[in-house]
Amino acid sequence: MAQAAAVAKPPPSTAQPPPGKERRRRRGAGASPRRLPYLLIAPAALLMLGFIAYPVISVFYYSLRHYNPTKPWRDGFAGLDNFVTAFTDDPDFWRTLGFSLQWVAVEVVLQLLLGLALALLVNQTFVGRALARALVFSPWAVSGVLTSTIWLLIFNSQTGITRYLADIGIGSYGTSWLSDTGTVFPAVVVAELWRGVPFFAILILADLQSVSKDLYEAAEVDGASRWRQFFHITLPHLKDAIILSTLLRAVWEFNNVDLLYTLTGGGPAGETTTLPLRIASIAVDSHDFGYASALTAIAFVILLFCSLLYLRLSKFGGQDT
Amino acid sequence: MTATLTAPGKAAADAGTGSTMIGRTPRRQIYLPLGLYLLFTLIPFYWILLFAVRPTGSTSLVPWPITFEHFDKVWTERSFATFFQNSLLVGVVSMVMTTLVALAGGYALARFDFRIKRGFMLALLCSQFIPGALMLVPLFEIFAELRMINSLASVVIAETVFQLPLSMILLSGFIKNVPYVLEEAAWVDGCGRFRAFCAVVLPALRPGLIAVGSFAFVHSWNHFLFALMFLSDQGKQTIPVGLATLMGADSVDLGALAAGGVVAAVPVVIVFAFIQKWLVTGFSAGAVKG
Structure with missing residues (x-):
């Protein structure tokens, strides 16, 4: 929750360099202390300018152009053509955008609720806690592609879980949840949950460590029930952590390409194609970089707008903290 | 297991002992x-x-x-030996680069007050919301311009860049937790700023460096998209791309796929086993109290 701390409460004691520092400058590692901070951030700043800022600007630039390496004769200024096409002439744009929002909403809400429950659970004192924590957190380190690998093995129609379920009389042989438009959504949601819940659980558990025990003791003395303790002590304390991890996760899930690309390839019948997947396929298959950039620009604006709205609605880092 | x-x-069974x-x-x-x-x-x-x-x-x-037939098969026939080497190279080099660059920047953010500090902080936070996945086209162009397409260097740079913001914020939080007076005492004893940093700050940063370094390694080891887009030679590809290729085959060889997945998991499992006890405390010590 570094961001939480960085935005909400810059500790006044350390934000300012302690007085007296300037007097002791002497041998400042070969640079005068005035220039030193700039030298120190220079490598990071240059890398970010070159490989983050410049690409962002060029996305907006390309979005206003026809740009397709396979059709160079059409290249040139396009004005808002690409955007007009997206909004009026591309049903796939609306469909993939809608699926993206559905995907983000379902994943983030379920991950947050399960992650919170899991964090509270492994925050209790019990025998075997360290091992239990290590085990339930372990999918956090697993990649999207490996998650796909695992769930492809589970969902495959011949030797997947449905076969063994059919053996004991549940369902029928040869069912493949990933290729049926009715079951593919819950199937990929479960696969992503498996990997995503530990993220929330780890961050929330970390934040739980800093709740003062005195508060619970006082509440206990006052006879507050565990539910009341949760709603009046734990939840307010976790507020910033929850807001920030939810926001980061939402952006992250919006752009999650690894899992869907490898597990379903956006199928069946385009049923699980998110906007970023569609952008990637436009760029890779039809090389229409201009149009792909326009869709990317739209995605940027949506992400920015949602982030601001969310921070605003949740009054993040308000005076009460 | x-x-x-x-x-x-x-x-x-042990639960009888009261808490x-x-x-x-x-x-x-x-x-x-x-x-x-x-x-x-x-x-x-x-x-x-x-x-x-x-x-x-x-x-x-x-x-x-x-x-072990499946392991034999993926390791030799499906070139996972090569993929493994490439992934390891990308993971280790990005880890070292991310940690060093973030350490320098994080130190500046934690210990100095300079004119563009607020703007730089804001840029770091904002870049969290800029997804690598949406930047493939312009990044591809840049690496083509630099003649780095099909070179592992492109993947290393891209992984490093997209990990820098979070790593820097985390490390500056950890550095702020090391009392400044300790460093000042070392200066009084005649150390230069750099020597004081090495002698006083670095040892105290161990958990922070372990956390940031292992995030960077695990992330680059796992990441799929940059390698998929920037590397086309089979001999240059990384493990996640190799796995995706196995999954994309017309008739998937499930045994080989599973063995490939286990190979992909081994380094991550080792790193995770090593860092998991720092995972929670690392976040709370370095970040929350930041």
């Missing part, structure tokens, strides 16, 4: 949901191990006798 599966049961935790939760309310969640977590791991070590065509749920 079997040893770990029995843990909750064993723990439940002094405030607001005790009955044992049943802990072990029942925990056991269920453990099943959800562990069955998929068991499943991939099962497929990796049982012979082709077997449908037994107990992998005995085990076979």
